[in-house]
Each structure stands twice: as C-alpha cells, then as structure tokens.
Amino acid sequence: MKIVIAGAGAVGTHLAQMLSKENFDIVLIDEQEERLAKLNNDLDIMTLVCSPTSIKGMKQAGIENANLFIAVTPNESENLLCCMLAKQLGAKRTVARIDNYEYLSEENKKLFENAGISSLIYPEYLAGKELAASIGYSWVRQLWEFDGDLILLSVKMHAINPLDKQQKTNAKNLLIGRTLREIGMDGHQFHVVAIKRKDETIIPSGEEKILSRDLVFFMTTRDQINNIRHLTGKDNYPQVKHVMIIGGGKLAVRTDGEIPDNYSVKIIEKDIARCEELGRITKHRTMILNGDGYDLDLLQDEGYNHIEAFAALTNNDEKNILACMAARRNGICNTYAQVENLAFIDMVESLDVGTVINKKMLAASHIYQMLLKADVNNVKMLTVADADVAEFIVKEGSKATKKPIMNIGIPNDVNIGGMIRNGRGELVSGKTQLLAGDRVVVFCGSQTLKKIERFFS
Amino acid sequence: MVNWRQIFKVLGMLLFIEAGLLLITMGVALIYKEDVMPYVWTLIITLVLGIIGRGIGWNSGKNMGRRDGYLIVSLVWLVFSLIGMIPFILTDCVPDVASAFFETMSGFTSTGATIFDNIDILPKGILFWRSVTQWIGGIGIIFFTLAILPAFGVGEVKLFAAETTGPLHEKIHPRISVAVKWIGSVYLLLTILCIASLLICGMSAFDAVNIAMTTTGTGGFSPHSAFFHDQWNSKSIEYVTTVFMFLSGVNYTLLYYTVLKGRIRKFFQNPELRMYLAIVALTTAVCTVSLMIQDNQGDLELSFRQAIFTTVSIQTTTGFASYDYTLWPQVLMPVLMFLMFAGACSGSTSGGFKCIRWAILWEGLHNEFKRILHPRVVAPVKLGGEVIPTSIQKTLLAFVSLFVGSLFLGAFILVLCGVDEDYLTIYDFSLILRQDFTEAFSLSLSSLSNVGPALGYYGPAHSWAVISPMAKVVCSILMLIGRLEIFPILIIFTKGFWRKE
Numbered sequence: 023m024k025i026v027i028a029g030a031g032a033v034g035t036h037l038a039q040m041l042s043k044e045n046f047d048i049v050l051i052d053e054q055e056e057r058l059a060k061l062n063n064d065l066d067i068m069t070l071v072c073s074p075t076s077i078k079g080m081k082q083a084g085i086e087n088a089n090l091f092i093a094v095t096p097n098e099s100e101n102l103l104c105c106m107l108a109k110q111l112g113a114k115r116t117v118a119r120i121d122n123y124e125y126l127s128e129e130n131k132k133l134f135e136n137a138g139i140s141s142l143i144y145p146e147y148l149a150g151k152e153l154a155a156s157i158g159y160s161w162v163r164q165l166w167e168f169d170g171d172l173i174l175l176s177v178k179m180h181a182i183n184p185l186d187k188q189q190k191t192n193a194k195n196l197l198i199g200r201t202l203r204e205i206g207m208d209g210h211q212f213h214v215v216a217i218k219r220k221d222e223t224i225i226p227s228g229e230e231k232i233l234s235r236d237l238v239f240f241m242t243t244r245d246q247i248n249n250i251r252h253l254t255g256k257d258n259y260p261q262v263k264h265v266m267i268i269g270g271g272k273l274a275v276r277t278d279g280e281i282p283d284n285y286s287v288k289i290i291e292k293d294i295a296r297c298e299e300l301g302r303i304t305k306h307r308t309m310i311l312n313g314d315g316y317d318l319d320l321l322q323d324e325g326y327n328h329i330e331a332f333a334a335l336t337n338n339d340e341k342n343i344l345a346c347m348a349a350r351r352n353g354i355c356n357t358y359a360q361v362e363n364l365a366f367i368d369m370v371e372s373l374d375v376g377t378v379i380n381k382k383m384l385a386a387s388h389i390y391q392m393l394l395k396a397d398v399n400n401v402k403m404l405t406v407a408d409a410d411v412a413e414f415i416v417k418e419g420s421k422a423t424k425k426p427i428m429n430i431g432i433p434n435d436v437n438i439g440g441m442i443r444n445g446r447g448e449l450v451s452g453k454t455q456l457l458a459g460d461r462v463v464v465f466c467g468s469q470t471l472k473k474i475e476r477f478f479s
Numbered sequence: 480m481v482n483w484r485q486i487f488k489v490l491g492m493l494l495f496i497e498a499g500l501l502l503i504t505m506g507v508a509l510i511y512k513e514d515v516m517p518y519v520w521t522l523i524i525t526l527v528l529g530i531i532g533r534g535i536g537w538n539s540g541k542n543m544g545r546r547d548g549y550l551i552v553s554l555v556w557l558v559f560s561l562i563g564m565i566p567f568i569l570t571d572c573v574p575d576v577a578s579a580f581f582e583t584m585s586g587f588t589s590t591g592a593t594i595f596d597n598i599d600i601l602p603k604g605i606l607f608w609r610s611v612t613q614w615i616g617g618i619g620i621i622f623f624t625l626a627i628l629p630a631f632g633v634g635e636v637k638l639f640a641a642e643t644t645g646p647l648h649e650k651i652h653p654r655i656s657v658a659v660k661w662i663g664s665v666y667l668l669l670t671i672l673c674i675a676s677l678l679i680c681g682m683s684a685f686d687a688v689n690i691a692m693t694t695t696g697t698g699g700f701s702p703h704s705a706f707f708h709d710q711w712n713s714k715s716i717e718y719v720t721t722v723f724m725f726l727s728g729v730n731y732t733l734l735y736y737t738v739l740k741g742r743i744r745k746f747f748q749n750p751e752l753r754m755y756l757a758i759v760a761l762t763t764a765v766c767t768v769s770l771m772i773q774d775n776q777g778d779l780e781l782s783f784r785q786a787i788f789t790t791v792s793i794q795t796t797t798g799f800a801s802y803d804y805t806l807w808p809q810v811l812m813p814v815l816m817f818l819m820f821a822g823a824c825s826g827s828t829s830g831g832f833k834c835i836r837w838a839i840l841w842e843g844l845h846n847e848f849k850r851i852l853h854p855r856v857v858a859p860v861k862l863g864g865e866v867i868p869t870s871i872q873k874t875l876l877a878f879v880s881l882f883v884g885s886l887f888l889g890a891f892i893l894v895l896c897g898v899d900e901d902y903l904t905i906y907d908f909s910l911i912l913r914q915d916f917t918e919a920f921s922l923s924l925s926s927l928s929n930v931g932p933a934l935g936y937y938g939p940a941h942s943w944a945v946i947s948p949m950a951k952v953v954c955s956i957l958m959l960i961g962r963l964e965i966f967p968i969l970i971i972f973t974k975g976f977w978r979k980e
Contacts, residue, residue, distance in 0.1 A: 297857035302866045309849070310857040320855060 023047065024088045026113065028074035028104050029095030030057040032382040033119065033145065036364065037092065037389055042067050049083040074104045077111070086112035092389055094119040094143070102139060109138030117141045117389055123276065145385035150276030153358055153379055157265060157281060157331050159247075160356040161256035163237060163377050166411070168463055171244040172440050172447030174215070174411060177254045181234040195255035197238075203228035212242035212250060213449060215439045215465040216409055221368060223409050225435045225467055241439030241463065243447050262330040262356060266290070268315030268345055269336030270300045273360060273381060277333065278304050288324055290315045315345060326352060333358040335379070339366055346375045411439075411465050414478040418458040421477045428452035435467035436474050480979050482547050488536020489543075489551050489634075490558055494529035496624050497559055498522055500611055504566070508604030517569030518604065525562050543634030546976060549967045551634075552641040555620055556959055560584045566608055572601055577948035584955035586612030587620070588962035589828060591699025591798040591931030594944045594951070598704045603685065606702045610689040616962070617696025617727075617828035618666050619643070625656055626663030641967045645825020645835055646871050646878075649732050662731045665738060666828075670695045673723040680715040694720055695727045697828040699798030699931040706939065707788070707801040714784060717801050721788050728755065728795035728823025750863040751824050751835040755794075758821055758834065762790045762814055766807075773808045793818040796830040798931025800939030812934055816921070819930045830929030830961050832882060836875055839867055881965045882927070889923035889957045890916070896950035898922055898937075922946070926957035 023046050027034050030052035038050050038061065048067040051074050052058050058069040072079030074095055085091065091108035093101035098121045105116040120126075120142050125134065134142060156165040156175075163176040181198055197205060202214050206228065217224045218237040224230060232238060240250055251257060263285060267274045270291030278287050287308045291297050297312045304310065313320040315336065332349040334342035339361045346359040357376030361367055370378055387410075416422050421430050427438060427450060440449045442461040456462065466474060505518035563586065564579035573579040578594045585592045586609050595601065615623050621642045625635060635655050640648070652658040673691035678684065686702055693700045703710045707717055726734070730751060737746040746752065766786035767779070775782045788801045793815055804815060822831020839860060846858040860867040899914040921933035922943070932939040937946075943954070960968045970976055 291857075294857065298859060301857055301859035301861070306861065309853065311853065311855045312857045313855045323855075324853065 023090070024084065025049070025090045025092065026051065026080070026083050026085055026088045026108070028052075028091070028093045028101075029119075030054075030061065030069075031094060031096060032362065032364070033094040033385045033389075034092070035061060036382055036386040037094070038065060038067055040386060040390060049088075051079060051083055075100060075107065077107060080104070080108060080111055088113045089115065091116045093117065094385070094389075098122065102137075105139045106137055109140075115140045117143055119143045119145065119385065121146075121272070123147060123279070143385050143388055144276075145381035146272040146276045148384045148388055149273055149360075149379050149381035150278075151280050152384065153273075153277045153333060153377075154280030156377065157277075157285075157333075157356065157358075158262050160262045160330050161251055161254070161259035168413065168440075168442065168447065172241070172442060172463060173244055173247065174239060174241050174439065174463070175247070175250070176218075176237050176239045177250065177256070179232060179234055179236045179238055179254065195234075196253045197232045198234050199231065201229055201231050202226055205232075210249065210253070211246045211449060212240045213437070213439050215239050215241045215437045218371075220372070223467070225409070225437050225465065227434070239465070241449065241465070243440075243449070259355060260330045264288075264325065264329040265331045265333065266321070266324070266326070266329045268332075268334045268342075269360075270296055270310070271335060271337065273335045273379070274333075275300065275303055277335070278308050283307060288329075290320070290324070316341065329354060331356040331358075333360075333379075335360045337362070339363050343370055343373065343375055347373065350374050350376060409465060409467055411463065414462045414464060414475070416456050416458055416460045416462060416478050420458070422456045422462075423458055426453050426455050430477060432474065432477060433466075437465040439463045439465050480544070480546075481550060481977070482539065482542070482544060484536045484539040485543055485547050486536075486551050486554065487532040488539050489638075490555060491529045491532025491534075491536060493555050493620065493624055494525050494532060494558070494562070496620075496627075497562055498525045498529060500615065501525060501566075501608075504604055504608045504611060507607040508602065511603040513602045513604050514570070515604075517566045520569055521562065521565040524565065528562070543637060545637060548634055548637030549641050549970050549976075552621060552638055552963065552967050553959075553971055556584075556587060556616075556963065559620055560587055560955070563587065563608070563612055566605060570602060570605055572605055574944075575948055577951040578944070581943070581951040581955050582609070583612060584958050585931070586698065586700065587616035588929050588958040589613045589617040589693075589696045589698035589796070589830070590926065590929040590958045590962075591693065592925065592933075592937075592954070592958075593700065593931075593942050596704070596942050596944055598702060606685075606689060609700045610692040610698075610702075613696040613698025613700055614670070614692035615696075617698055618663070618731075622659060622663070625659040642963065643826065644830075644964050645730075645833055646839070646875055647825070647835065647867075649826075651732055651735055661739070662735055665731055665735050666695060668738070669723065669726060669734075673719075676719045676723070677716065680713055680719055682711065682716060690720065691723070694723045694797065694799075695828065697724065697727050697795045697797045697823070697830070697929075699792070699796075701799065706803065707799060717784055717788050720799060721791050724791045724795045724797045724799070725759070727797075728791070728827050728829045730824040730826040731828075732826050733824070748863065750838050751833075754834040754838040754841070755824050758818070758837075759787075759790060759794060762794070762818055763787045765814055766790060766811055769808050769811055789815070790818055793930060794821055794829075794831075795823040795827075796928055796930045798925075798939070800932060803938060803940050805934060805938035805940065816924065816934065819924050819928050819933075822928060832928070835862075836878070838862055839872065839875055840879075842867075843872060878965065881969065885957065885960055885965060886920075886923055886927055889927060889953065890920040892953050893919035893922055893946075893950050896953055897947040898950050922950075922954060923957060926954040927961040929958060929961050 025041060025046050026049045027038055028051045030050050038048055041048055042065045049070060050067055051070045051072060053073050055071045058071060062069045070079060070083050085108055091105060091113035093104045095101055101118040105118040109116050116139050118139050125142055126144055126147060156162055159165055163178055165175040167173055179195060179198055181195060214226055216239040217226050242250060265281060265285055265287045267289045270289045274289050281287055288311060289300060289308060290311045290313055291300060292314055294312050297310050300310045311324060332354045334345040336342055342359040346357040349357050358379055359375050360379045361370055367378055367380060438450050440447055440463050464474060501518055501522045505515050508515050508518060560580060560583040563583040567573045567579040567582055582594055619642045621638045639655050650658060651661060670691050673694055674687050677687035677690060689702045733746060733749055733752060736742045763786045767782045770782035770785055771777055771779060785802050789804045792799045820832055822833045823829035825833045825835045839862060842860045842862060846860060849856055849858055860872060894916055898919050918935050918937060921935055922937055925933035937943055
C-alpha cells in the first residue's frame with residue numbers, strides 16, 4: 023500500500039513513524055529540507071523536498087498509484103487544495119487536516135466528497151471531544167466509549183486515598199495486592215485489559231498482581247462503572263460540575279463545545295483580543311476571564327478551591343505541566359495537561375500531572391484507523407500506554423468463528439476486551455464463541471495490530 | 480456642507496407622492512358625494528410646491544451627503560404634516576391651525592392622539608385622510624416612496640437608514656430598493672388580511688378599511704369616538720384587532736422571513752420577539768388577574784380580553800381602546816406606563832423604546848452584575864448568538880439618556896404651556912404653576928412613544944382638544960422626535976451639522 027503524506031510537521035512525522043513499521047510505502051513531502059533530513063536517516067521512507075501543492079512534485083511522489091494521500095500541513099486551505107489535486111491525479115483516498123468546525127458537520131460531508139476529499143481531520147476537535155468525554159468522571163484518568171455501551175476506562179490505583187489521608191471514610195481500594203485470577207473469581211463484570219506500571223505497558227495474564235500506583239485499564243459495560251468506582255476506592259471523589267480551563271486556544275473552544283451545558287466552565291486567557299473572540303464563539307454558560315493562568319490570586323478569586331476539573335491547554339507544555347501539578351497539589355484530582363512535545367510524554371507520565379492530552383497523536387491514530395482495512399472502524403492510540411485498542415468486525419468464515427476464543431491461538435500480548443453483538447456490548451471470556459458480524463474490541467501491544475487482523479478476516 | 484438644491488429636489492419629488500395620496504382621498508370623498516374642493520385646493524398647492532422644489536433642484540447632481548440625508552428625512556415629515564393639515568383647515572373641522580397640525584402630525588407619526596371630541600360627524604374624506612396618514616407614516620414616508628417608485632435616483636441608503644427604527648438593521652436583499660419592496664408587500668398583505676378579517680367579523684367596509692390601515696400602521700385613529708366595545712360590541716372584532724396589532728408590532732424583516740420564506744423556527748428564536756412576547760405575556764397576566772379580582776367578578780374571558788387588547792394596543796403604541804383602561808385598578812397604571820415606554824419591535828410600525836433595546840439592556844445588565852463578582856471577566860453582550868458591538872451599546876446608552884431627557888423636558892415645557900382640562904383660553908401664569916404635573920408627564924410620554932391616548936384625563940375617553948395651541952405644537956414635535964428615534968432630529972440642532980468642511 024502506498025501512502026503520500028504532505029507536511030512533515032508533528033502529525034505528519036508521527037504518522038510516518040507509525041506507518042513505516044507496518045510495511046507501507048511512504049512518501050513524505052515537505053518544503054523545508056531540514057525537517058526531512060533527520061527522518062530520512064531514521065526511517066525507512068522516501069522524502070521529497072517540494073511544495074505540497076506542486077503538481078510536478080506530486081507526480082514525482084507517484085500520486086497516480088497512491089492508495090492514500092494525507093495532507094497535514096499547518097495551512098488548512100493548502101491541505102484542501104492539495105487533496106483536491108491528489109484526487110484528480112489518481113489518489114484513491116484523501117485526508118485533509120482542517121481548522122474549521124463548520125466543515126465537519128454531517129450536511130457538509132457530501133460537499134467535500136464531491137471536491138475529492140474523502141475525510142477531514144480536526145485534531146483540536148478530536149482532543150476536545152475526548153477531554154470532554156472523560157471530564158465528567160473525576161476518578162477516571164481516561165474514558166472511551168464504544169458502541170453498545172461498551173466502555174474502556176483507566177484508573178490509577180492508590181493504596182491510600184489521596185482525598186482522604188486521615189482515612190475518615192471507608193473508601194478503600196479492594197483490588198491492590200490481588201491477582202487478576204482472584205479478582206475474576208468474584209464474578210465481576212469487567213476485564214482488566216492492560217496495566218501501565220512505571221514506563222511499561224503490560225497486557226496482563228491471570229497471574230498478574232495489581233499494585234499500588236498502577237494505571238489499570240478496565241473494559242466494562244456502562245452499568246458497571248459504579249462498581250469499578252467502588253472497588254478502586256474512589257467513592258468519595260466529587261461529582262464534576264465546575265471546570266476551569268487555562269489557555270483559550272482552539273482546543274479549549276472545542277472542549278467547551280463538547281462539555282454538557284449543565285457544567286460551569288471558566289476559560290482563562292491572557293490575550294484580551296482573544297478573550298473577546300472567545301466570548302463570541304463559546305457557549306453562553308462559559309465565562310471568559312482575562313488574566314494569566316498562573317496568577318494564583320486570580321485562580322483563587324474564581325473558585326480554584328471549588329472546581330473539580332482543571333485543564334491546562336496553553337501552547338506551552340512546561341507551563342501546562344506545572345499548572346496541573348499545582349492544581350493536583352491543591353486537591354483537584356481531575357487534571358488535564360496539553361503536552362505537544364512527544365518526547366515529553368513518557369517523562370510526564372511519571373510526574374503527578376493527571377491526564378495528558380496530545381492532539382497530534384490523536385490525529386495520527388485517527389488517520390491510522392483509515393489505513394487498517396476498512397473492517398476496522400476504530401483504532402485508539404492511548405497516549406499513556408504504549409498500546410492500541412482496535413475494533414474489528416468478525417468476517418464470515420474467519421478463524422475466530424470456528425473455535426472458542428481460547429483455542430484460536432491469539433498471541434499473549436493481545437487481550438480481547440469485549441464485543442458488540444446486535445448493538446449490545448458484552449464482555450468476552452475464553453469460552454465465548456464469536457459469530458460473524460460481531461464487533462470485537464481488542465487490546466494489543468504496540469504495532470501488533472496488523473498481526474491479529476488475520477484472525478477476524 | 481448642506482446641499483440645499485438637492486434637498487429641494489428630493490422634497491419636491493416626495494410631494495408628488497403626497498399629491499397621489501390626496502388624489503385617492505379625493506376619490507373617497509367623491510364616492511361619498513362630499514365637497515371635493517378642499518382636496519382640489521390642497522392638491523394644487525402640493526403640486527405647485529412639488530414642481531417648484533423639483534425646479535430649484537434641477538441639475539443638482541447625483542451626490543447626497545450624510546447631512547442632506549438627515550435634513551431631508553426630518554424636513555419631509557414636517558412638510559408632509561404642514562401640507563397634510565390643509566384639508567382639515569379647508570373643511571372647517573378644526574378650531575385653529577395648531578390643532579390641524581397636531582392632528583396631521585399625530586397621523587404621520589402614527590401616534591393616534593386626536594383633537595376631535597366627536598369623530599363620527601366628520602366627513603368621510605377627512606376620516607379616510609387621517610387613516611391614510613397613519614398607514615403611510617407607520618411604515619415611513621421614505622420607505623413608502625422607495626417601495627412604490629422604481630428608484631429614487633440618489634441617496635436611498637442614507638435616507639432609509641435615517642428613517643428606519645432600531646439599533647440593528649438586517650438586510651434581506653443587497654439592494655435596498657428591492658428589500659423595501661418585499662417588506663412593503665408584507666405590510667400590504669397584513670393590511671389586506673386585516674381588512675378581510677374585520678369584514679368577516681361584521682364590520683362595515685369603510686370602518687374595516689380605516690381600522691385596518693390604522694391597525695397595521697399601529698396608529699390608533701378610529702372613525703368613531705366610542706370605544707371598540709361600545710361601538711361594535713363584538714368579541715371577534717376585539718380579538719382580530721388584537722392579533723393584527725400584535726403582528727404589526729413584529730419586526731417586518733422577521734415577518735418577511737417567516738411569512739414569505741417559511742422560516743417558522745427563526746421566528747421564535749429571535750431574541751427581540753422573545754422579549755416582546757415575554758412583556759406581552761407578563762403584563763397581560765398581571766392585568767387579567769387584577770381585573771378578575773377587582774372589576775369583573777371573576778369573569779376570566781372578559782378580563783383576559785380587556786387585558787390583552789389593552790396591553791397589546793399600548794405596547795405596539797397603537798392606542799385603540801376597547802374599554803376605558805383609566806378606570807382600571809390604580810396598581811395597573813405603572814404597568815401601562817411601562818408599556819407605553821417599552822414599545823414593540825424595531826423595524827415595525829410601532830414607536831417607543833423597542834424590545835431589541837430592552838433585550839440588549841437586559842443582557843448588558845446581566846454582564847455588569849457578573850463583572851462585579853468577577854472583575855476579570857470578558858463578557859460580550861450577545862443576542863441570539865450574535866455579539867452586539869460596543870459601538871452599538873454606546874449608541875444605545877446615548878439613546879436612553881436622550882429619550883429620558885426628552886421625556887422630562889417635554890413634560891416640563893408642556894406644564895408651562897398649559898395642559899390642564901381646567902385651562903381656559905386666558906393664559907394665567909399663576910394658574911399654570913398650580914396645575915398637576917402628572918397629566919403633562921403622561922402626555923409627553925404618550926407623544927414621544929407615539930402611543931396616542933395617555934393616562935389620567937387624557938386617556939382614551941377624552942380627546943386632547945383642550946390643551947393649549949402651544950402645547951399641541953410641543954406634542955407634535957415630541958411625536959416627530961419619537962418617530963424618528965431622536966437622533967435625526969437633534970443632529971440638525973448641533974453646531975457641527977452646519978459647520979462648513
């Protein structure tokens with residue numbers, strides 16, 4: 023499969039890195055030679071120095087037999103234009119990164135398809151949506167929803183409840199120190215699909231013990247969420263009603279747009295002109311404050327001690343990290359930091375920062391999902407764990423339909439979390455027999471996704 | 480610098496429109512076999528003046544300055560009233576020139592205050608002329624002219640902007656002459672529907688046409704002195720009139736989108752309309768409850784009918800009365816006074832403060848309170864998702880102060896001019912100083928908001944015949960100031976307006 027990527031920025035580079043490990047033929051186009059030079063040495067890809075909108079350059083990149091053309095330059099109009107050209111020149115599918123929420127709407131979809139642009143990627147929207155989805159659960163690090171009420175969530179294990187150091191309440195973590203097999207005996211309706219311990223992601227077997235400070239990924243159905251909350255000793259975490267966002271960039275606007283109306287949201291932005299702009303485009307309930315997000319007096323005035331969720335979304339990674347650490351010290355357990363520098367992410371995980379949001383990685387994984395054969399309709403790259411979550415549709419006559427799951431020989435580092443049968447989410451055990459048409463949610467170690475595809479198709 | 484030749488030219492052209500209106504009125508007089516000579520003379524005067532004006536302005540070029548626009552708009556309302564009063568004088572209906580001027584100005588500004596104690600004895604032609612002035616004045620003289628003439632030649636945009644009410648103008652068509660024709664057709668459609676509905680309710684043809692014209696113009700001249708209830712004693716007529724008064728108080732641009740484009744949802748999402756509906760609903764509820772307890776022995780339908788007719792009539796600044804609301808419980812008088820002040824929607828035929836300004840003020844106040852609690856908050860004033868620019872908010876504050884200022888100054892001058900019903904023809908200063916201020920205040924408010932009837936003695940039961948000639952002129956000026964929303968009139972009296980540049 024041949025893929026042409028225009029724009030060697032963070033998204034483009036990250037994509038190239040991910041894809042080059044998967045035996046794709048990748049051509050990366052960028053105008054600036056120095057951006058490409060380093061990649062050319064590190065990765066098994068072809069690079070081309072030319073303008074992304076140059077027709078000659080596209081032909082040189084072999085656009086006429088490209089399966090996919092991805093335009094991820096910082097310039098929206100340029101992306102749209104080169105996608106239109108690429109389609110005309112023979113690319114089968116095109117993906118453009120955009121900056122405009124209006125373009126994403128369902129009614130405008132046809133418009134872009136007619137113009138030769140198959141899909142649109144809006145990284146801020148993806149990140150905002152994800153942030154907003156998990157913000158309501160203050161005790162959860164991250165939460166993903168699949169169809170049919172199937173839910174994946176990650177929870178940090180604490181032996182001593184950070185909100186209850188004096189042990190006043192009887193909220194206690196009931197999982198720490200036990201093996202997964204022991205926990206499974208209790209008949210709970212959830213799976214532990216992955217454990218992130220220090221820098222390592224474990225796809226656990228039954229003998230794995232849960233330790234304090236582990237980040238545990240649970241696969242469950244919606245009605246079991248409160249059960250997990252109880253087991254992990256998080257009953258006393260507050261209901262989120264008040265959200266404070268530092269930095270009024272696009273991500274803040276999209277996050278605000280996705281947070282339900284009954285929450286109170288405050289956005290603190292330094293630039294007064296941007297504040298006025300924000301007043302125009304944010305929801306009515308949102309309060310825009312002009313000031314520095316590191317001005318503690320201002321934060322205190324605006325109810326720093328009473329908020330349940332805090333998101334630092336400025337363009338400055340270091341400041342975001344510091345702001346979140348300060349917020350956690352102040353007792354806010356639900357914090358989000360935007361970290362753009364991919365090199366930081368592993369390091370940040372070892373600090374007490376809360377959830378890390380990286381929109382480039384989200385965008386890259388979103389594009390990645392388009393590459394895996396059309397049967398996969400959802401691939402999530404977890405920013406905190408070096409693992410993929412994928413959704414497969416089980417095909418008629420595939421290996422998985424012939425034997426129960428424990429007998430089909432799925433590798434050890436792969437964990438089937440659950441499945442969606444007839445629109446209803448169900449958990450899967452080793453004895454479950456998959457049927458054609460089931461959609462399976464799979465948790466697997468990094469870069470092994472392609473290997474397990476064959477079990478289902 | 481003011482271009483007088485241009486002004487004469489446009490005024491001359493506009494006079495031909497008035498001549499056309501007089502011609503129609505003459506036709507009505509002919510049908511009813513009345514003396515047509517007063518109209519013939521007026522017509523001749525109008526045409527001669529029109530030709531003179533056009534002659535002076537011959538070859539005046541295609542340029543119209545901002546100053547010329549404001550001056551033309553202010554002058555045209557004055558000139559129309561001065562000429563429009565001639566039929567009243569020539570038919571010998573009025574005691575003095577001031578009364579005739581008052582009646583005509585009250586017509587063109589769609590106020591509806593009258594100096595006739597007994598309207599029923601007036602010639603049909605005069606009755607029709609009063610209604611015509613309100614129908615034209617309601618939508619605006621310039622507006623009307625733009626709607627029927629193919630093109631004006633010069634400065635349409637400037638003239639139109641100076642005459643249109645409300646702080647925000649939404650364009651429905653890139654060309655103003657086309658936009659005006661569409662909105663004009665909505666106005667015409669509304670009038671025709673009103674005539675038809677009134678006819679179905681059993682009103683005579685002449686009454687139906689007159690009432691329809693003064694309803695859609697939110698004027699309030701009636702061809703009969705009696706209250707609606709006493710004259711027709713028909714519930715359906717009262718309800719139909721209420722509905723059409725209400726519709727005439729809606730922004731015509733919004734009506735255009737709703738009626739001709741079928742955007743029903745946009746209608747109810749409009750923040751100004753919501754404010755309008757809220758005020759009508761709230762005041763009607765208050766009045767209904769008070770009337771049910773106090774006056775009507777628990778008769779809900781009667782109380783509701785009285786309440787909604789009166790509140791809508793006063794808020795849209797029409798000024799019809801189905802019953803004498805001055806006899807209502809005194810607790811309702813502040814409510815009615817607020818309604819007089821409030822007005823209906825901008826871009827409609829109604830006068831007063833207009834709901835869009837209330838909506839902006841409401842949002843602005845909300846933000847001010849927020850700012851006290853959160854000093855660093857940046858909260859733009861939003862209306863229906865759109866941000867109201869600061870410049871418009873400032874203009875609004877200026878408008879508020881000018882409106883209130885004019886109100887009090889008007890009341891003060893009216894007291895000095897003598898407005899008490901005991902006032903005799905002899906000007907006695909010691910008598911003036913002893914008279915009641917409240918009458919003058921309500922007259923000033925009613926004139927400035929273009930309502931018509933006031934409170935107290937000058938409520939719907941009495942005409943304004945007894946106020947002094949001087950007071951009639953002052954009221955007329957207040958009406959004009961109110962109709963043109965203050966700025967176009969007052970700008971003429973600023974120094975900068977006449978400075979050579």
